[in-house]
Amino acid sequence: MAIARLSQSEIETALADLSGWALREDGLAILKAFRFADFSEAFAFMSRVALEAEKTDHHPEWFNVYNRVDVTLTTHDAGGISARDLAMAAAMERFAR
Numbered sequence: 001m002a003i004a005r006l007s008q009s010e011i012e013t014a015l016a017d018l019s020g021w022a023l024r025e026d027g028l029a030i031l032k033a034f035r036f037a038d039f040s041e042a043f044a045f046m047s048r049v050a051l052e053a054e055k056t057d058h059h060p061e062w063f064n065v066y067n068r069v070d071v072t073l074t075t076h077d078a079g080g081i082s083a084r085d086l087a088m089a090a091a092m093e094r095f096a097r
């Protein structure tokens with residue numbers, strides 16, 4: 001299903017409100033390195049995100065070691081960043097709080 005890729009200015013505006021998120025060098029994804037107190041906290045975060053991902057059919061690429069969760073969000077169907085990535089990033093911010 002096709003979904004629109006956001007413009008560069010739409011992405012920059014959104015990133016200004018997303019603390020710690022950055023544009024990947026190729027401009028096709030957004031990234032954040034989350035840090036938690038320990039593995040238990042990191043995995044609790046990942047569990048919440050997993051439920052949200054299933055609910056919204058939008059899934060993160062991520063890498064976890066102990067208390068670290070490195071996240072990449074992109075929309076394959078759009079070939080870049082869509083509103084779905086911003087919505088997921090905002091949800092992750094709520095879950096990490």
Ligand SMILES: C[C@H](O)[C@H](O)[C@H]1CNC2=NC(N)=NC(=O)C2=N1
Pocket residue numbers: 057058059060073074075076077078
């Ligand atoms: C068929 C299914 O709806 C698609 O493959 C969904 C699943 N989850 C997804 N997750 C992400 N991050 N991007 C997508 O384009 C995407 N597409």
